[in-house]
Amino acid sequence: MSRDKTGAKPLSLCPMENLETIQSQLSQAFSDAYITLVPNPILGAQSSLLIDPVHAVKIANYLKTTPGLQFDYCSNVTGVDWLAKDITEPIPAGSAPGTVANLKRLHEGYLEAVYHLYSMQLGHGPLVLRLRTKNRTTDTTLPSLTPVWRSAEFQEREIYDLFGITFEGHPDLRRLLMWDEYKDFPMRKDYSEPDDYEWEPTAHGAILTKAQAHQKIPTQTTEVIV
Amino acid sequence: MSIMPENSYLGRTSEVQGDILEVSMGPHHPSTHGVFRMVATLDGETILKLKPVFGYLHRNHEKLAEGTSYLGIMPYTDRLDYLNSMTNNWSYALAVEKLSGQVATERAEYVRVILAELSRLQNHICLAGFLLQDTGASGTPLMYAFREREKILDLFESLSGSRMMCNFQRFGGCRLDIPEDWIEKAKIIVENFRVFLDEFEALVTGNEIVLSRTQGIGILKPDLAINAGITGPVLRASGVNYDLRKVDAYGIYSRFDFRIPLGKYGDTYDRYMIRVLEMRESIKILDQAFATLPAGPIIDPKAKNRGLRPKVGEIYSRIEGPKGEIGFYLISEGGPNPYRYRIRPPSLINLTTLEDMCLGQSIADAVIILGSIDIVLGEVDR
Numbered sequence: 001m002s003r004d005k006t007g008a009k010p011l012s013l014c015p016m017e018n019l020e021t022i023q024s025q026l027s028q029a030f031s032d033a034y035i036t037l038v039p040n041p042i043l044g045a046q047s048s049l050l051i052d053p054v055h056a057v058k059i060a061n062y063l064k065t066t067p068g069l070q071f072d073y074c075s076n077v078t079g080v081d082w083l084a085k086d087i088t089e090p091i092p093a094g095s096a097p098g099t100v101a102n103l104k105r106l107h108e109g110y111l112e113a114v115y116h117l118y119s120m121q122l123g124h125g126p127l128v129l130r131l132r133t134k135n136r137t138t139d140t141t142l143p144s145l146t147p148v149w150r151s152a153e154f155q156e157r158e159i160y161d162l163f164g165i166t167f168e169g170h171p172d173l174r175r176l177l178m179w180d181e182y183k184d185f186p187m188r189k190d191y192s193e194p195d196d197y198e199w200e201p202t203a204h205g206a207i208l209t210k211a212q213a214h215q216k217i218p219t220q221t222t223e224v225i226v
Numbered sequence: 227m228s229i230m231p232e233n234s235y236l237g238r239t240s241e242v243q244g245d246i247l248e249v250s251m252g253p254h255h256p257s258t259h260g261v262f263r264m265v266a267t268l269d270g271e272t273i274l275k276l277k278p279v280f281g282y283l284h285r286n287h288e289k290l291a292e293g294t295s296y297l298g299i300m301p302y303t304d305r306l307d308y309l310n311s312m313t314n315n316w317s318y319a320l321a322v323e324k325l326s327g328q329v330a331t332e333r334a335e336y337v338r339v340i341l342a343e344l345s346r347l348q349n350h351i352c353l354a355g356f357l358l359q360d361t362g363a364s365g366t367p368l369m370y371a372f373r374e375r376e377k378i379l380d381l382f383e384s385l386s387g388s389r390m391m392c393n394f395q396r397f398g399g400c401r402l403d404i405p406e407d408w409i410e411k412a413k414i415i416v417e418n419f420r421v422f423l424d425e426f427e428a429l430v431t432g433n434e435i436v437l438s439r440t441q442g443i444g445i446l447k448p449d450l451a452i453n454a455g456i457t458g459p460v461l462r463a464s465g466v467n468y469d470l471r472k473v474d475a476y477g478i479y480s481r482f483d484f485r486i487p488l489g490k491y492g493d494t495y496d497r498y499m500i501r502v503l504e505m506r507e508s509i510k511i512l513d514q515a516f517a518t519l520p521a522g523p524i525i526d527p528k529a530k531n532r533g534l535r536p537k538v539g540e541i542y543s544r545i546e547g548p549k550g551e552i553g554f555y556l557i558s559e560g561g562p563n564p565y566r567y568r569i570r571p572p573s574l575i576n577l578t579t580l581e582d583m584c585l586g587q588s589i590a591d592a593v594i595i596l597g598s599i600d601i602v603l604g605e606v607d608r
Contacts, residue, residue, distance in 0.1 A: 011472065012397060040539050040540055041323075041537065041539045042325060042327075042537060042539030042541060042558075043324065043539065043541060046264055046540065046541060046542060072453065073452055074454075074455060074551055074554065075455060075457075075544070075551060075570060076544075076555055076568070077544060078555055078566075078568040080318065080566050112553070115556070116542050116553075116570075120452050120466060120468050123468075123472070123473050128542070135418075136521075147341060149453060149455065150450070150453045150454040150455070150578060150579075151453070151454050151455020151456075151575055152455075153454075154574055154575065154577070154578055155574075155575070162286075162288075165535055171489040173280060175281075176280055176281065177280055177281040177286075177608075178281060178282040178284070178606060179281070186286055186289060187286070187288065187289055188378050
């Protein structure tokens with residue numbers, strides 16, 4: 001390989017293996033982990049691999065070190081909040097009039113961490129990895145990939161801050177943008193902003209109106225005395 | 227019974243002389259280039275530990291954008307890295323174009339390159355000025371740099387109506403066409419910029435104080451730089467050949483002849499020199515773009531901007547901004563606004579190795595190292 005006078009490697013651009021090949025390669029190497037392909041209808045090249053959180057760190061190390069893959073650069077790390085999804089099943093033809101459409105719950109909702117990987121050595125990418133939590137409320141833990149790619153350090157902290165995913169194995173998991181005493185996760189889809197950021201003892205004006213919208217006002221019952 | 231509490235200052239004077247000092251620099255410190263704070267632990271003047279603190283400018287831009295139409299987000303992107311609204315606009319427009327299957331017109335592609343390279347010129351010269359200000363070259367280089375930057379901002383203003391918040395790109399092209407006399411003005415400014423750069427370098431680059439303050443300071447090793455996701459001039463100063471204008475060749479960059487300058491030592495001086503060399507390459511690109519700018523519509527007449535509802539899917543798209551890789555990750559659920567909108571902020575991610583670069587250096591050097599990374603807090607905190 002020729003080197004110019006600065007001693008730096010020249011730029012190389014190799015096309016990436018297609019996603020199915022990488023998927024089967026991973027499935028062979030990690031036979032007890034699930035690796036699912038999540039298709040992207042807009043751009044097939046940016047379909048993603050949903051990987052098993054239990055084996056995520058090992059898979060990440062494999063992707064980083066295996067010749068031909070060498071994803072040494074983790075560009076973008078972000079979270080996505082997916083709410084519970086319901087679908088209405090179509091009413092079968094010939095059913096009795098007045099049949100109510102059946103509502104079916106597809107999933108209870110989950111939080112996702114999405115990693116976009118590139119290779120600086122080979123000049124290819126992106127490979128999109130997805131990790132899913134079990135649900136949105138009680139089990140929101142994922143393994144941290146910061147020990148593999150340092151670039152995830154601040155970005156995972158940001159996800160922890162704004163989405164509430166706890167990354168196990170992160171060296172310094174604190175809130176990044178919001179203040180430490182803050183309780184909620186602002187990027188979640190069901191987040192409602194507090195009525196009053198700076199608590200004041202006698203709320204008035206716009207704050208009072210907003211607070212009243214959230215508080216349940218007891219319905220007044222009038223008793224008729226005979 | 228002692229009258230002094232056990233942990234009092236007087237009770238342990240001998241330990242206090244150990245001289246481990248914690249200094250909180252910022253958020254209102256002129257050297258932090260905005261509302262940014264570093265908590266440095268010092269032994270004498272040597273840095274033992276340094277933790278950056280963010281969030282003073284946080285307005286949850288991503289949440290705001292998720293409640294806004296695709297077109298309505300465009301002016302918000304100006305406020306990310308407010309020195310480079312042109313490249314922010316381009317990166318976002320490119321992402322939405324890929325998401326909605328639109329293509330920019332030929333003339334618009336050239337105009338985008340011209341505006342992006344002009345933006346790079348004024349960003350880099352600004353950085354050089356600030357960096358020299360941080361080293362103690364008070365006033366003169368910064369004012370020289372600002373004088374030249376202002377000429378480019380005048381160009382932006384005459385084109386878009388605003389010096390910094392340009393809001394110029396649209397999906398499928400640009401908002402307005404560039405007039406013929408604007409190009410003539412721009413050519414003169416770029417030609418003068420070349421002369422100015424020679425003058426600036428003669429004044430600064432070989433200066434004894436600049437050399438001793440920057441050479442060998444804040445070294446960033448290429449392996450760490452790649453692993454920590456450092457991009458842009460900071461990465462290339464460490465000798466890694468990775469410029470998206472060559473790697474992805476987005477837009478029409480494959481048509482231009484330019485080189486990627488690379489550093490050797492990865493120190494502050496290399497990071498300064500990379501910017502100067504990149505400016506010279508940008509001028510080369512601008513000359514070629516001015517010469518080959520084609521006629522035609524500036525925006526695709528069939529382009530859909532208002533009420534855009536892309537199909538279900540997601541996209542990650544990135545370009546080489548002056549500060550590094552600025553990318554946009556969009557998820558569409560078919561609605562009028564993105565389900566998920568995410569910016570990959572180069573300024574934030576380039577700060578990952580700030581502590582590594584500062585360890586063992588003096589506190590005065592931390593200011594220069596931070597200055598050589600080139601951050602804008604509007605993008606760090608979003």
